[in-house]
Amino acid sequence: MEIMALHMDFGVEIHGVDLRDATPTNLYPEIRQHFEQYSLLLFRRQHLDIGEQNRFARLFGPLEDRSVVTMDNEPPEISPVSNVDESGQLMHSRHQRLLDLQSNMLWHTDSTFLPIPALVNVLQALVVPASGGDTEFVSSRAGFARRSAKEQSELRTRVFHHKYGHSREKIDADLAKQERFAMWPPQRWRAVWKNPVNQTESVYIASHAWAVDGMDPDEGSTYLTELMSALTRPQDIYAHPWEPGDVIVWDERAILHRGTPWPYDEERTLHSLCVSARDIDGLESIRPTS
Numbered sequence: 001m002e003i004m005a006l007h008m009d010f011g012v013e014i015h016g017v018d019l020r021d022a023t024p025t026n027l028y029p030e031i032r033q034h035f036e037q038y039s040l041l042l043f044r045r046q047h048l049d050i051g052e053q054n055r056f057a058r059l060f061g062p063l064e065d066r067s068v069v070t071m072d073n074e075p076p077e078i079s080p081v082s083n084v085d086e087s088g089q090l091m092h093s094r095h096q097r098l099l100d101l102q103s104n105m106l107w108h109t110d111s112t113f114l115p116i117p118a119l120v121n122v123l124q125a126l127v128v129p130a131s132g133g134d135t136e137f138v139s140s141r142a143g144f145a146r147r148s149a150k151e152q153s154e155l156r157t158r159v160f161h162h163k164y165g166h167s168r169e170k171i172d173a174d175l176a177k178q179e180r181f182a183m184w185p186p187q188r189w190r191a192v193w194k195n196p197v198n199q200t201e202s203v204y205i206a207s208h209a210w211a212v213d214g215m216d217p218d219e220g221s222t223y224l225t226e227l228m229s230a231l232t233r234p235q236d237i238y239a240h241p242w243e244p245g246d247v248i249v250w251d252e253r254a255i256l257h258r259g260t261p262w263p264y265d266e267e268r269t270l271h272s273l274c275v276s277a278r279d280i281d282g283l284e285s286i287r288p289t290s
């Protein structure tokens with residue numbers, strides 16, 4: 001297994017691996033070590049079918065049930081990130097799912113609005129446009145390390161509120177009213193996630209974060225906006241131009257990501273699988289004590 005850095009803060013490309021060969025005792029232990037250390041792993045030319053992608057993702061833990069966001073003809077765990085509808089047609093520009101994809105162009109962490117949030121996303125590109133459609137990533141671990149000691153101490157005491165509809169409201173008020181965006185009560189998570197393997201700390205924030213314990217709404221909103229922009233400076237970004245068969249695995253505890261636009265008259269289809277975080281991943285440590 002050879003690795004090559006993608007960004008000075010985080011992320012490596014891993015060569016010489018066929019993810020079909022990964023099992024709990026073969027390849028996965030080394031992949032998991034790199035995951036803990038570098039937060040984002042790129043494997044090129046994998047071309048996994050749904051079953052193979054599913055089997056690889058399961059090595060990290062239980063698959064998230066994404067049935068509320070999947071199309072009828074997809075297995076419940078797969079979340080298609082695509083501008084092609086159920087009948088194979090390109091979506092028109094006001095299609096709700098295209099608006100939903102545009103909500104994913106806000107910096108976020110997946111699933112912070114769920115009662116059990118995600119540990120990892122395994123995302124594979126199937127069809128890519130001729131231009132555009134990169135996914136951008138930053139390290140919220142490096143972002144935490146850049147804060148002053150005083151700010152770090154303050155962040156360790158903070159609790160953020162997350163809800164799915166908040167990130168959708170920013171794009172389209174009608175979109176946010178859909179039942180699937182309002183089905184979970186707001187979640188509260190501590191603002192810093194400490195990795196139990198290497199003790200590194202990361203800011204745990206997303207476009208779904210809408211309030212801060214102990215702050216009035218305006219103050220909380222300003223605090224979240226300023227913190228997010230400090231974590232996502234242009235020089236902090238690794239932008240990935242997808243090729244079919246690319247698989248990117250990232251640590252939701254330590255990475256923020258966002259999609260970018262592409263010409264919507266061209267297909268772009270990716271398959272995403274999220275695995276839920278567990279206590280061994282530090283989940284209990286982000287639950288507020290009060």
Ligand SMILES: [Fe+2]
Pocket residue numbers: 104108109110257
């Ligand atoms: Fe996402």
